[in-house]
Amino acid sequence: MGKSAVAGMFRSLGVPVFDADAAVHRLQGPGGRLLPAIEALFPGTTSAAGIDRAAIGKAVFGNAPALAALERIVHPAVAEERRSFLRRHRSRPIVVLDIPLLFEKGGADLVDLVVVVSAPAWMQRRRVLKRPGMTVEKFRRILKLQTSDAVKRRRADVVIETGTTRQRTRAEVAHLVTCMRAKLRR
Ligand SMILES: CC(C)(COP(=O)(O)OP(=O)(O)OC[C@H]1O[C@@H](n2cnc3c(N)ncnc32)[C@H](O)[C@@H]1O)[C@@H](O)C(=O)NCCC(=O)NCCS
Numbered sequence: 478m479g480k481s482a483v484a485g486m487f488r489s490l491g492v493p494v495f496d497a498d499a500a501v502h503r504l505q506g507p508g509g510r511l512l513p514a515i516e517a518l519f520p521g522t523t524s525a526a527g528i529d530r531a532a533i534g535k536a537v538f539g540n541a542p543a544l545a546a547l548e549r550i551v552h553p554a555v556a557e558e559r560r561s562f563l564r565r566h567r568s569r570p571i572v573v574l575d576i577p578l579l580f581e582k583g584g585a586d587l588v589d590l591v592v593v594v595s596a597p598a599w600m601q602r603r604r605v606l607k608r609p610g611m612t613v614e615k616f617r618r619i620l621k622l623q624t625s626d627a628v629k630r631r632r633a634d635v636v637i638e639t640g641t642t643r644q645r646t647r648a649e650v651a652h653l654v655t656c657m658r659a660k661l662r663r
C-alpha cells in the first residue's frame with residue numbers, strides 16, 4: 478500500500494520512524510538473535526546468513542498454526558525493539574510506528590493517532606505482483622490474513638492516499654505533520 482514510502486516521507490520531515498518490518502529483518506538476518514528459535518521450529522531454514530524467507534513464507538502463509546508459532550517467536554522480540562525505540566526518542570513530540578499488522582495484532586491502543594496508508598485494490602495488486610518471488614496465490618493467502626482495506630479505512634483517524642502521485646502523497650504527509658505540530662504547540 479506504500480507504508481514504507483510514506484514512512485520515508487515522515488523521516489524526511491524530521492519525524493523518527495520505528496520500522497517493524499526492518500526490526501523483523503534484523504532479528505531474522507545475519508547473526509539475528511531469533512535464528513536458533515526459528516531453526517528449532519523449521520529445521521534447515523536458517524544459516525549464518527539468516528532465514529530462508531521464501532521457504533518459511535511457503536511454510537506459514539496458508540498454515541495458521543505454523544504462522545502462529547512463528548509469530549510467538551517474532552512478535553515479542555519486535556515489541557522489545559519498539560519499546561527501546563520509544564525510550565530512545567522519549568523527548569520527541571511526535572514519533573511514527575510503521576507497523577504492518579497494527580489492527581490484526583491489537584496495536585491500535587499503543588498510539589494516539591492511527592494513520593492508514595491506502596491505495597485502490599487494483600493498484601495494490603499491481604505493485605505487489607511486481608515484487609520478486611510474489612505469485613497470485615501467495616498474494617491471495619497473505620490478503621486473507623489481513624484486515625480488509627475498507628475496515629482499516631473505517632478504523633483510521635487519518636487516511637493517506639498513495640493511489641495518486643508521490644507529490645500529492647508527500648503533501649498529505651506534510652499537512653498532517655504541520656497539523657500535529659500546531660496542535661502540540663497549543
Ligand atoms: C514469513 C516470513 C519469513 C516471509 O518473509 P517474506 O520476505 O517472504 O515476506 P514479507 O515479510 O515481506 O511479507 C510479505 C507480506 O506478508 C505480510 N505478512 C508478514 N507476516 C504476516 C503475518 N504474520 N500475518 C499477516 N501478514 C503477514 C507482510 O505485511 C507483507 O505484506 C515473514 O513475513 C515473517 O517472518 N513473518 C512473521 C513476522 C511478522 O508477523 N511480520 C510482519 C509484522 S511485523
Ligand SMILES: Nc1ncnc2c1ncn2[C@@H]1O[C@H](COP(=O)(O)OP(=O)(O)OP(=O)(O)O)[C@@H](O)[C@H]1O
Binds near residue numbers: 480482483
Ligand atoms: N503516491 C505514492 N505514494 C507512495 N508510494 C507510491 C506512490 N506511487 C507509487 N508508489 C510506489 O508504491 C510502492 C509501495 O511500496 P512500499 O514498500 O512503500 O509498501 P508497503 O506498504 O511498505 O509494503 P509491505 O508492507 O508489503 O512491505 C513503492 O514502490 C512506491 O514507490
